[in-house]
Amino acid sequence: MNAAYQFVTGPLAWAAWGIFLLGSAYRLISMYQLAKAKDPTAIAYMSWHFSLRSIINWLIPFNALGWRKSPAMTIATFAFHACLFLTPIFLVAHVLLWDQAFGVSYATIPDGAADIMTLVVIAACLYFAGRRLVQPEVRYITTPQDWLALIIVLAPFLTGFLAYHQAIDYDAMIILHVVAGEIMLAAIPFTRLSHMVFAVFTRAYMGSEFGGVRHARDW
Amino acid sequence: MGIADRLIEDVGLRRGVSRLTPEIIEKTVNAVISGETGARLKAYAETCMRCGLCAQACHFSLSHPGDPSYTPAGKVQQTMSVLLKTGGRVDPDFIYGMAQLAYTECNLCRRCVHYCPIGIDTGYIMSTVRRICHKLGVTPQYIQDTAHSHSATFNQMWVKDDEWTDTLMWQEDEARDEFPDIRIPLDKEGADIYYSVIAPEPKFRTQLIYQAAAIMHMAGVDWTMPSEPGWDNSDMCMFTGDFEMMGRLKRKHFESAQKLKVKRIVMGECGHAFRSIYDMGNRAVGWKMPPVPVIHSIEFFWELMQQGKIKLVKKYPGPVTVHDPCNVVRGRGLHEKLRELVNFLVEGGIVETASNREHNLCCTAGGGVINCGPPFKNVRVAGSKAKAEELRATGVKTIVAPCHNCHGGLEDTVHSYKLGMEIKFLGDIIYECMEKPEV
Structure with a gap:
């Protein structure tokens, strides 16, 4: 068990981070080159000012028309993304790992709060899954890719929660948790999770067109 | 549920499809996808999280509640998503439905932009679908005649x-x-x-x-x-x-x-x-x-x-409501100037529709939809039900609509839903109310 743990937190972690970082860089660079070659009539209009204007306005809950018209989804999405990022980054146990490996240490959130935030992520995943099953307009457009993305994100939080509470065999669960987290990282550049990498640019482009050319809000 | 269940006979679409073979389709689709699209389409196709928020944006889906095949993402799902997934290996009958959907069930009005957190431009995707249809020679007869x-x-x-x-x-x-x-x-x-x-x-x-x-x-x-x-x-x-x-x-x-x-x-x-x-x-x-x-x-x-060059002898009796044409409002942000002008011209002011300014609901005629002609008129009018309800709720008798296609569409909407409203261009009102020489 110890050897397995060493493996998943050692070489496998390096591999996962490597795939995530290099994969994301590769996707971004190749997408940019494609845009330069094929979308000159789009990138010519990119503007920092209007990109940021659009991004900021969409980051404010209930600011955009779409957020206002779907309040439950808005709350779920914002809570989900906030907890999805903050929990793993500032979790005490994770910061300890950074400290052990590289001697890097920074602020943490209390375990109790992290526990609740983990539950928020799990609950939001269940809510998203429920929408995919029940709401006709979501069910109609749901593909296996979307389920895959949801499961990949849910897995590390579910296993992390179970491991923390030592509900089932802790040693096995913590290894599962690490692997699930690594799968998530490695999947980011190559699944629907790539919206983490690309959404800022699609948003920025729309903001640039609407702000710079069309003189209208895009939120 | 979907376009295949609501096909409408059109000479142009039928004749175009009759000339197709799977080989021609595959070649043409890929020529457009690889030759004319790039990062934009790729990023849109990949990052659409299928969240369904756009369902509430589109007047077609608002007018057909419970039918997801009219939602923006639902329309992409039935057209571009299939082309990308199959690499263009679809049969001619599929192209018929794809063309009908792209030309007659999307006005390219871009209202869905206000609903998509990721910033996907469904209008661009549907335009690209139309581009493929054009290259395949499958276009509705009436609009092709104008082309x-x-x-x-x-x-x-x-x-x-x-x-x-x-x-x-x-x-x-x-x-x-x-x-x-x-x-x-x-x-x-x-x-x-x-x-x-x-x-x-x-x-x-x-x-x-x-x-x-x-x-x-x-x-x-x-x-x-x-x-x-x-x-x-x-x-x-x-x-x-x-x-x-x-x-x-x-x-x-x-x-x-x-x-x-x-x-x-x-x-x-x-x-x-x-x-x-x-x-x-x-x-x-x-x-x-x-x-x-x-x-x-x-x-x-x-x-x-502003320059005082429009001299009115009277104001137009209102109140009126304003219809914001997508191409000059979402396309150029002229909504406030439009309102200042209407307030100058009209007695009694403006009663806004529930969705107004950039968030305005489309007339359902734009994007070439009305130009597809009589075969598709009923689809168009059915798609404007949501607009009709917003117009009716204003309780006014006059709609100011500074766009020809909006006029054409709203005339049918007003007639079909018995709204009893008149539709005016700005020019109609200025001409009627302005000072004229005594002859």
């Missing part, structure tokens, strides 16, 4: 060169009863304003040219209209997917204005033509922004109002 007219005559309505100048002189002649010294100056070099219209104006809305001339005359504007092709600013090729012709049309238009060395182009109360001149057509010929400044009538009339 043919553009190719043959550089105007949308088969107006012959002599008929064009004849119509202008006829309107000038008519107007002299009311304005004895009025002119419609043709080809006046160096004029401040080059006034351009869409071909349906000389064809069957000549009173709009009359009214525009009257307003220009009374405001003392230094203006001209071209006698040669290039005068038509409209562009149905942009909507059929004939982007080569879109570029040729806009080049002709701008060069016509450049030859006359005018300062600015003012265009009539048209939405789609503005999109073509200001946003899409200019790019097709490599002009980042229009080479001659272009302003829409809303802005032009607003300027005249």
Whole structure:
């Protein structure tokens, strides 16, 4: 068990981070080159000012028309993304790992709060899954890719929660948790999770067109 | 549930599809996808999280509650997603449904932009689907006829060169009863304003040219209209997917204005033509922004109002509601100027529809949909139910709509849903209320 743990937190972690970082860089660079070659009539209009204007306005809950018209989804999405990022980054146990490996240490959130935030992520995943099953307009457009993305994100939080509470065999669960987290990282550049990498640019482009050319809000 | 369950017979679509083979389809689809699209389409296809938020954006889906096949993402799912997933290996029958959906169930109004957190432009995706349909030769007959007219005559309505100048002189002649010294100056070099219209104006809305001339005359504007092709600013090729012709049309238009060395182009109360001149057509010929400044009538009339050049003898009896045409509001942000102008012209002010300004619901006619003609009229009217309900809720009798296609669509909506409302252009109201010489 110890050897397995060493493996998943050692070489496998390096591999996962490597795939995530290099994969994301590769996707971004190749997408940019494609845009330069094929979308000159789009990138010519990119503007920092209007990109940021659009991004900021969409980051404010209930600011955009779409957020206002779907309040439950808005709350779920914002809570989900906030907890999805903050929990793993500032979790005490994770910061300890950074400290052990590289001697890097920074602020943490209390375990109790992290526990609740983990539950928020799990609950939001269940809510998203429920929408995919029940709401006709979501069910109609749901593909296996979307389920895959949801499961990949849910897995590390579910296993992390179970491991923390030592509900089932802790040693096995913590290894599962690490692997699930690594799968998530490695999947980011190559699944629907790539919206983490690309959404800022699609948003920025729309903001640039609407702000710079069309003189209208895009939120 | 989906387009396959609601196919409508159209000669153009049927004949186009009859000539297709799976090989032609695959080759054409991939030629467009790999040759003409790039990072934009790829990023949109990949990052759409299928969240369904856009369902509430589209007037088609609001008018068909419970039917997800009318939602923006649902429409992409039935068209572009299939092409990308299969690599273009679809059968001709699929192309029929895809074309019908892309041409008649999406107005390219871009309201869904306000609902998509990621910033996906469904209008662009549907335009690309139309582009593929055009290259496959599968286009609805009525709109294709207007595209043919553009190719043959550089105007949308088969107006012959002599008929064009004849119509202008006829309107000038008519107007002299009311304005004895009025002119419609043709080809006046160096004029401040080059006034351009869409071909349906000389064809069957000549009173709009009359009214525009009257307003220009009374405001003392230094203006001209071209006698040669290039005068038509409209562009149905942009909507059929004939982007080569879109570029040729806009080049002709701008060069016509450049030859006359005018300062600015003012265009009539048209939405789609503005999109073509200001946003899409200019790019097709490599002009980042229009080479001659272009302003829409809303802005032009607003300027005249600011300069005190519109003198009213009365105000138009209101209250009225305002319909924001997508191409000049989501396309140019003219909504506030439109309201300032309407408040200046109208007694009793504006009663807003529930969705207004950039968030306005589409008339369901734009994007070439009304130009697909009678076979698809019922689909269009059914899709405007949500708009009809918003209009009815205002309780007013007049809709101000500064766009020709919006007019055409709203006329059908008002009639079909028995709204009992009249629809006015800004020019109608200014002409009716402005000071005229005593003859």
